[in-house]
Amino acid sequence: MAAVVPAAGSGVRLGAGLPKAFVELHGRTMLERAAAGLLASGAVDDVVAVVPEDRVAQAESELAHLRDDDHLVVVTTGGAERTDSVRNGLAALTAHRHHPRAAVYDVLLVHDAARCLTPPDAIRRVVAAVRTGAVAVVPVLPVVDTVKQVDADGYVVGTPDRAALRAVQTPQGFAPDVLLAAYDAAGDVATDDAGLVERTGGRVATVPGDPLAFKITTADDHSRALAELDPGSPDTGALDPGALVPAGPQEEK
Numbered sequence: 001m002a003a004v005v006p007a008a009g010s011g012v013r014l015g016a017g018l019p020k021a022f023v024e025l026h027g028r029t030m031l032e033r034a035a036a037g038l039l040a041s042g043a044v045d046d047v048v049a050v051v052p053e054d055r056v057a058q059a060e061s062e063l064a065h066l067r068d069d070d071h072l073v074v075v076t077t078g079g080a081e082r083t084d085s086v087r088n089g090l091a092a093l094t095a096h097r098h099h100p101r102a103a104v105y106d107v108l109l110v111h112d113a114a115r116c117l118t119p120p121d122a123i124r125r126v127v128a129a130v131r132t133g134a135v136a137v138v139p140v141l142p143v144v145d146t147v148k149q150v151d152a153d154g155y156v157v158g159t160p161d162r163a164a165l166r167a168v169q170t171p172q173g174f175a176p177d178v179l180l181a182a183y184d185a186a187g188d189v190a191t192d193d194a195g196l197v198e199r200t201g202g203r204v205a206t207v208p209g210d211p212l213a214f215k216i217t218t219a220d221d222h223s224r225a226l227a228e229l230d231p232g233s234p235d236t237g238a239l240d241p242g243a244l245v246p247a248g249p250q251e252e253k
Ligand SMILES: Nc1ccn([C@@H]2O[C@H](COP(=O)(O)OP(=O)(O)OP(=O)(O)O)[C@@H](O)[C@H]2O)c(=O)n1
Pocket: 005, 006, 007, 008, 009, 010, 011, 012, 013, 014, 020, 021, 050, 078, 079, 080, 081, 082, 083, 085, 086, 112, 113, 114, 115, 215, 216, 217, 250, 253
């Protein structure tokens, strides 16, 4: 089983001044924590990390300790959108199929480096659901706020039934042919990989997610991650929210 880890985003909303996946949490980058977490779950054999072009050498060096006879760890470069980065990761996996470790995968995962605190049980739940027959699986949490749909002017046009809404996390898991076909068919970007499967008519199952699989997006999320990892310690290494760089065109995300 293999996992693609998109880690090529710039992290505009975090505003750390470097690509988000290379920001450290108590001395370890988000990328290294995410990749190590996948392998430590025992459910993942091989990992493809997708990183900015100028971070390939750093990623190779940071992930080298995870590579052994049983675990292939590949680093490749990302694209402008998350969808482009995952596509590159899938291509890198295909290119390594000749490797003795990478014969045929029964499950493919896609897991944000930015969700690097995801507990092993949450990873294993997704894998188990694919192995028991689902072609696509997303971990979800209930939505606790009432959600409004608004028009272009910001006026409310509807209130969806909250009981039918879920917040979606990663890793998302797929039967490999289903994910590859969805990416082959995709003419556009999607904010998550299951969204591409939905567009091709694939049925997407849900499993319980985990609050610790939250996405580190802002400086507050980064502080929360530091505290989750070491509740007793001062906020060492926290980013200064006041030093945020302007978010630019991505700020509406
Ligand atoms: N072109 C991109 C954009 C995002 N990602 C990755 O996709 C995951 C989820 O993206 P997000 O958290 O939105 O990260 P960024 O795009 O870096 O954040 P921002 O929008 O604040 O710049 C992250 O691990 C990020 O590195 C990626 O590999 N390639």
